[in-house]
Amino acid sequence: MQRNDKKSIASFLTPAAVLLGAFMILPFLMAFILSFTNQRLIPSPRGTQFVGIANYLRVMGDELFKTGLKNNVVFVIVVVPLQTALALGLAILVNIKVKGNKFFRAIYFIPTVTTMVVVSVIWSFLYHPDGLINGFLTTISFGIWDGIDFLNNTSTAFPAIMLMSIWQGVGFQMLIFLAALQEIPDSFYEAADIDGANTWQQFMYITLPQLKNTTTFVIISTTILAFRLFTQVFVMTNGGPRNSTYTVMLHIYNMAFKRLNIGYASSLTVIFFIIILIISIIQRFVLNDTEEVQ
Amino acid sequence: MEYKRKRKILAYIMMIILSIFFIFPLFYMISISLNPDETAILKNMATIRAFFPAEFSLKNILDVFERMPFARFLFNSTFIVSTTIIIGLFVNSLAAFALARFRFMGRAFLVSFVVALMIIPFEAIAVPLLLITNRLGWLDSYIVQIVPFIANPFYIFLLYQFFKSFPSELEEAAIIDGASWFGIYWRIALPLSRPILASVAILHFLMQWGSFLWPLMVTRGPTYRPLTVAMEVFFGQYPRNWGDIMAFAAMMTIPVLLLFLFLQDTYVNTVSRSGIK
Numbered sequence: 104m105q106r107n108d109k110k111s112i113a114s115f116l117t118p119a120a121v122l123l124g125a126f127m128i129l130p131f132l133m134a135f136i137l138s139f140t141n142q143r144l145i146p147s148p149r150g151t152q153f154v155g156i157a158n159y160l161r162v163m164g165d166e167l168f169k170t171g172l173k174n175n176v177v178f179v180i181v182v183v184p185l186q187t188a189l190a191l192g193l194a195i196l197v198n199i200k201v202k203g204n205k206f207f208r209a210i211y212f213i214p215t216v217t218t219m220v221v222v223s224v225i226w227s228f229l230y231h232p233d234g235l236i237n238g239f240l241t242t243i244s245f246g247i248w249d250g251i252d253f254l255n256n257t258s259t260a261f262p263a264i265m266l267m268s269i270w271q272g273v274g275f276q277m278l279i280f281l282a283a284l285q286e287i288p289d290s291f292y293e294a295a296d297i298d299g300a301n302t303w304q305q306f307m308y309i310t311l312p313q314l315k316n317t318t319t320f321v322i323i324s325t326t327i328l329a330f331r332l333f334t335q336v337f338v339m340t341n342g343g344p345r346n347s348t349y350t351v352m353l354h355i356y357n358m359a360f361k362r363l364n365i366g367y368a369s370s371l372t373v374i375f376f377i378i379i380l381i382i383s384i385i386q387r388f389v390l391n392d393t394e395e396v397q
Numbered sequence: 398m399e400y401k402r403k404r405k406i407l408a409y410i411m412m413i414i415l416s417i418f419f420i421f422p423l424f425y426m427i428s429i430s431l432n433p434d435e436t437a438i439l440k441n442m443a444t445i446r447a448f449f450p451a452e453f454s455l456k457n458i459l460d461v462f463e464r465m466p467f468a469r470f471l472f473n474s475t476f477i478v479s480t481t482i483i484i485g486l487f488v489n490s491l492a493a494f495a496l497a498r499f500r501f502m503g504r505a506f507l508v509s510f511v512v513a514l515m516i517i518p519f520e521a522i523a524v525p526l527l528l529i530t531n532r533l534g535w536l537d538s539y540i541v542q543i544v545p546f547i548a549n550p551f552y553i554f555l556l557y558q559f560f561k562s563f564p565s566e567l568e569e570a571a572i573i574d575g576a577s578w579f580g581i582y583w584r585i586a587l588p589l590s591r592p593i594l595a596s597v598a599i600l601h602f603l604m605q606w607g608s609f610l611w612p613l614m615v616t617r618g619p620t621y622r623p624l625t626v627a628m629e630v631f632f633g634q635y636p637r638n639w640g641d642i643m644a645f646a647a648m649m650t651i652p653v654l655l656l657f658l659f660l661q662d663t664y665v666n667t668v669s670r671s672g673i674k
Contacts, residue, residue, distance in 0.1 A: 106498070106499050106500040107499065107500050107501050108499070108578065109501075111495075111499070111578040111579075112495055112499050112501050115491045115492060115494060115495035115499070115578070115582075116491075116492050116495045116496075116507075118487075118488045118491060118492070118548070119488050119489060119491065119492035119548045119553060120492070122488065122544070122545075122547050122548035123514065123548045123550065125529075126522075126526060126529075126544065126545035126546075126548070127514060127517065127522060127545075127548070127550075128514075129525075129529065130522040130524075130525035130526040130528075130529055131517055131521065131522050131525075133525035133528070133529070134521065134522065134524065134525050137524075137525055137528070142528070144527065144528065144531060193415065196408060196411060196412055196415070197412070199404075199405070199408045201405050201408055201409065203412075204412075205661070207412045207415075207416055208665070209658055209661055210416040210419050210420055211415065211416070211419050212657075212664070212665075212668075213419065213420065213423065213654060213657075213658075214419060214422075214423075216603065216653060216654060216657040216664070217423070217650055217653075217654070218606060218607040218624075218625060218628075218649065218650065218653075219607055219609065220607070220609055220625045220628045220629055221426075221628060221646045221649055221650050222422075224628060224632050224642060224646055225422045225423075225425065225426050225643070225646060226422065227632075228425075228429075228442070228639060228642075228643070229422060229425065231442065233439075233442060233443055234442055234443055235425065235442060235443055235447060237443060238442075238443025238444055239443075241443075270418070270419065270422070274419070275668055278665055278668035278669060278672075279668060279669060279671075279672035281665075281669070282665075282668075282669030282672060283669075283672070317672065320672060321672075327518065331518055331520050333520070333609075333610055334609045334610070337609075337613075337629075338629055338632065352520055352610075355520070355523075355524065356610065356613075356614075359523075359524045359527060359614075360527075360614055365524055365525075365527070365528050368524045369524050369525060372520070372521055372522075372523075372524050372525075375520065375521060376517070376518075376521040379516065379518055379521065380516060383516045
């Protein structure tokens, strides 16, 4: 009975190692190899050949891919700041010591445990041309608002999906901020009170600097989620109208599953992964840059 | 004092306005799902009356059971999710225990390797995984929705951090008493790790229960179809019957919401844990 008992070590590690190897590391490496081939899901009689960088050259001229990538970037630029700010606001709000703050905390996180497919279905009904949101806008504008078909309009479909995504996801980041807020020692605020700092100054000079690492984490993880955008756009608009909600993941799905072109879909996957990798590296960089984290 | 009271009232007003924003879609879903009159649903969908149907009944719910094998979908999802979680807890905690409590060459490297694997999103392996599972003849089955999702580097890492925090005396007494390593893991480490096991189970649940892209790719007919894909297929059938659609959505959502409200503190702890990446 030693801590270096080889047999025990092997038997404890083997199940996870085999599963990760077969269903994560192998497909991950295969994506790189397949991206240089013309592999089909159902192999063609001519077999699979290496095609060099042909797939990557094709990506360069793929207008649909560019549209998808542009939409993902727009989603990041709009949703990430809004969602992060709202999450922080909510966390500060439910961190105020009043009766019932746990109740409100629960209400704000309920959407995060509601499955995205269900959320998409409910909001499709809310966004109906004769639906509740149009009705509400007509009422508060005293009838000036003319109902619009949010999800069938190129200028409103994507913003509508963004709003819904924030509604669904913000509670999760709120809880992360809340945990970080509760770790800031009360003595910091007490000292600031004695020095005569007002609430705004306390927020700027205590809360925000103390939340730097958490904020970085939230921004990066929301950005990565934004690049993985799929379910909402698949269910609500399928990328339309006129590709205004098309995303990179939707393109990968269509190439692999509709066109059965595994080789080309793999090259898109590799590019997708490189984007995620760059974002993750930036996170490590920023976090290491600030202070000694753990 | 006056200032503090004003601040509290302001906080309440904001909290209530925000709660309306976060809760109205779910109330809307429930009200529509209980409204048996489809004409009334369409007539009142844009007004406050949508929230208060003239009559309540379970007609839509019965319709859902009649129009499709809902019970089958529910079973599929429940079976896939629970099997993945249970086997996953076992497999991931075994690996984490070995990384945290054993001493061997390459241990530190393996830990950083697991951390590196956490960066790979599922979407980056979905396409080759489709090819692999297709070759294995696994398409349209339970196994294709369970086995690839058992081992997970993030859960191994969370469990590893927890096991690492135990003092080294933990096993020493047991070792002297002649316990096996598996006995120490099973009878000492696991019972001490209930909070982290609960967190991992919750994260695993949310991931698998909401899983959509993968079952969309690998299921063909209704036999192995989970609730998420069944919801999407039903939603895509015209003419849409909103009462039935919302009944499906509500049946899929309400039990989970109740479970999470019941487990509120565990869920809150879980999310804060997932933030310390």
